[in-house]
Amino acid sequence: MNKPITLNEKFTKKFVSENEFEALKPFVIAADKLITEKNGLGNDFLGWVNLPSSYDKEEFKRIKATAQKIRQDSDVLIVIGIGGSYLGSRAVIEFCEPVFGTKCDNTPEIYFLGNNLSPSHMVEVLNRCKGKRVSVNVISKSGTTTEPALAFRVMKDYLEKQYGDAAKDRIYATTDKARGTLKKLADEKGYETFVIPDDIGGRYSVLTPVGLLPIAVAGIDIDELMSGAHQAMDDFKNDNLDSNDCYRYAALRTIFSRKGKTTEVTVGYEPFIASFCEWIKQLHGESEGKDNKGLFPASMIFSTDLHSLGQYVQQGQRNLFETVLWINNPKIDMNILSDPNNLDGLNFLSDKTLNEINKNAFMGTVLAHVEGGIPNIVLELNDTSPYSVGYLIYFYEKACALAGYLNGVNPFDQPGVESYKKNMFALLGKPGYEEMKAELESKLK
Ligand code: PA5
Numbered sequence: 001m002n003k004p005i006t007l008n009e010k011f012t013k014k015f016v017s018e019n020e021f022e023a024l025k026p027f028v029i030a031a032d033k034l035i036t037e038k039n040g041l042g043n044d045f046l047g048w049v050n051l052p053s054s055y056d057k058e059e060f061k062r063i064k065a066t067a068q069k070i071r072q073d074s075d076v077l078i079v080i081g082i083g084g085s086y087l088g089s090r091a092v093i094e095f096c097e098p099v100f101g102t103k104c105d106n107t108p109e110i111y112f113l114g115n116n117l118s119p120s121h122m123v124e125v126l127n128r129c130k131g132k133r134v135s136v137n138v139i140s141k142s143g144t145t146t147e148p149a150l151a152f153r154v155m156k157d158y159l160e161k162q163y164g165d166a167a168k169d170r171i172y173a174t175t176d177k178a179r180g181t182l183k184k185l186a187d188e189k190g191y192e193t194f195v196i197p198d199d200i201g202g203r204y205s206v207l208t209p210v211g212l213l214p215i216a217v218a219g220i221d222i223d224e225l226m227s228g229a230h231q232a233m234d235d236f237k238n239d240n241l242d243s244n245d246c247y248r249y250a251a252l253r254t255i256f257s258r259k260g261k262t263t264e265v266t267v268g269y270e271p272f273i274a275s276f277c278e279w280i281k282q283l284h285g286e287s288e289g290k291d292n293k294g295l296f297p298a299s300m301i302f303s304t305d306l307h308s309l310g311q312y313v314q315q316g317q318r319n320l321f322e323t324v325l326w327i328n329n330p331k332i333d334m335n336i337l338s339d340p341n342n343l344d345g346l347n348f349l350s351d352k353t354l355n356e357i358n359k360n361a362f363m364g365t366v367l368a369h370v371e372g373g374i375p376n377i378v379l380e381l382n383d384t385s386p387y388s389v390g391y392l393i394y395f396y397e398k399a400c401a402l403a404g405y406l407n408g409v410n411p412f413d414q415p416g417v418e419s420y421k422k423n424m425f426a427l428l429g430k431p432g433y434e435e436m437k438a439e440l441e442s443k444l445k
Pocket of ligand 1: 082083084085139140141142143144145148201202203204286414
């Protein structure tokens with residue numbers, strides 16, 4: 001079987017020597033042991049490691065059947081969730097099925113809600129539901145996260161007004177198997193539920209029902225997605241830095257970080273990669289950004305951003321490196337027309353496809369940025385098939401876990417996320433936060 005991803009290190013060679021990999025090898029072996037023997041920090045959140053083979057096959061069948069039902073009885077699916085409870089499904093849907101608007105087949109329109117507190121976003125989504133058959137997939141592991149809980153309150157009310165008691169047949173809850181407000185509500189109301197495994201954190205949950213149900217509703221083959229992840233699980237099992245591309249990528253990030261790079265910019269040359277970059281940013285940001293450590297995960301879409309941030313990359317502070325996600329065989333390409341008058345002077349491109357031009361932009365940019373002192377890691381992805389994307393997801397998850405352990409942090413917790421929540425609850429007057437409210441208000445005066 002061909003590898004869906006190739007790690008191309010050609011444009012890092014000027015910046016990293018083989019000695020640096022050699023020096024890191026014993027640490028990679030030790031960090032790998034923490035993952036395989038499950039004795040590192042956060043070891044109760046390693047359920048994703050064997051998930052591509054150990055996932056619940058019965059529930060998987062139920063996900064496919066439910067997706068089929070939603071495709072038949074709904075024009076719109078509202079996916080409610082924040083952070084790890086929506087970024088993965090959105091990333092995969094946009095990566096595999098890029099569309100600008102309503103699709104022609106019977107795929108429902110999919111809108112993501114509950115990932116912000118914007119009234120205009122909420123009202124816009126409600127407006128788009130008007131006159132259409134709507135279903136809701138509410139996703140929250142804790143069941144108590146404010147943003148999705150508020151959005152669900154709104155959508156539940158909307159569906160109950162439209163469908164009465166039958167609203168319960170249009171609401172699907174993905175949550176903890178036993179605990180939490182959402183689980184309790186779902187049981188009381190009789191919603192169909194799907195389980196987020198205890199040992200898988202939000203940002204590692206895209207291959208659980210969290211991601212799989214919305215992805216299947218979008219018409220994407222989730223068997224293929226899991227098979228691709230399974231191949232990655234097999235390919236990246238060894239701790240050999242010479243042959244394990246996933247660990248090699250993690251090692252490169254570690255080396256760059258220790259050499260003073262503070263920011264990894266993930267770069268795509270297709271706008272539909274933007275949401276995948278958001279998923280990567282959450283994965284790396286929440287896993288590694290703690291104890292005053294961690295690379296800052298940024299992203300750019302070229303050639304768009306070459307006309308804005310490209311200037312900074314070429315000549316600004318030299319604290320960056322780039323990781324380019326290049327797709328070798330995009331699903332869509334087009335020829336450039338020849339113009340008899342050639343007034344725009346572009347006939348030199350008319351024997352090329354748009355993707356060939358994009359590829360030349362990519363190669364020209366890599367050469368320019370490397371020349372400007374910015375190392376470029378290139379991840380060449382065969383295509384945007386669900387199989388390749390499943391492979392890519394697992395590649396990133398494992399690389400992130402290894403890099404976290406190499407950097408001496410717990411890659412599976414996110415204690416920093418609580419700070420804003422506490423302040424917000426206090427300022428909003430949540431019972432129990434009275435003292436904190438007074439203290440914060442005095443700071444705001
Ligand atoms: O990665 C994480 O754990 C977080 O981003 C969570 O997914 C996010 O905060 C949403 O949490 P919950 O699913 O409990 O609503």
